[in-house]
Amino acid sequence: MLRKTMIAAVAVSAVAAPAFAGSYQQAPADPVVPAPAPAPVFSGSDWTGAYAGASLGYGDLDAELGSASEGADGTVYGVQAGYDYDFGTFVLGGELDYSATDLDFNGTDLDSITRLKVRAGYDAGQTLVYGVAGAAHAESDLGDDNGWILGVGADYKLTDDVTVGGEYLYHQFDDFDDTGVDIDGSTLAARVNYRF
Template sequence: MFRNTMIAAVAVAAVAGPALAGSYTETPAEPVVTAPAPVYTAGTDWTGGYVGGQLGYGDVDAGGTDGDGTVYGVQAGYDYDFGSFVLGGEVDYTGAEDGILGGADLDSMTRLKLKAGYDAGPALIYGVVGAAYANTSLGDDNGLVYGVGADYKVTETVSVGAEYLYHEFDNFNDSGTDVNAGTLAARVNYRF
């Protein structure tokens, strides 16, 4: 029996020997494919609501009587970014220093504006058209407002900008006098 066991062991070693010959080689690893990390550019999406404040200068012509001075106010709106085109709406409430109407007081002005613009990444360049309501010491009236502006996102939630608006009030408060006003204001908005 010992002899049979020995023959069996030699036979197993003879068959297994060629399987163990050579050196150990590691199976090649699968190549690792990684997607490029997304690049974040601040201010690329203008979709959302905002609230803010403005401070600027106004120049008013009321039938040959000129006045100018400081204007200030608050605004709220919503923009929707379609890619390179942005459409939005805004309402603002503006006050002015006394005497800006050439001796009369502009107590307040409320404007409702439609805004359309170009998304230039962190910058938004736009035009506006809308309606204006002026409350003055000479009475109240509705008129037209139009203009241009630009905003720049300092962070994802804060933008700064400037806006020039021109206002036309024909036959203001049935007085026979046309009132035209231009305003240039610096603006800061919190976006959400």
């Protein structure tokens, strides 16, 4: 009896072993998931370097002689060149610009304004916000004279080399060319620059 039981057990084992062997499968390895690409990080922008460009805008100036006043407004357009140095978040630079105008004070033309400016501003990455102070030289039918300017502006980098922006300037010319006429007013211009 024992012998029959052992033979039966061996037979069952022999038949069952291949069935169990075929049903056993190795667990699949954990899938390989690639690490996500790092998100692009804007590391800031260096404003150090020279630039040159052109401007187009609008001017509104007043000429005063005693209690009499005469206004003129019209187009201003010109060119500029300068250099900035970026100290991190603070940018300091200088600029020379020339603007021709079509401003007419009752028959007296203001032909052009040349400006020498100091620019100081904040580096906000692709944007530079700045203030301006400097000297201006105006040429007109009355003669030529020197004055001063104050203003604000902003430049935005479209690429590493090309910027667009705008600039507001207040001008003051006292006793223009010893005529007793005081001229003051403002210009607002759109600007485009190529940076070297």
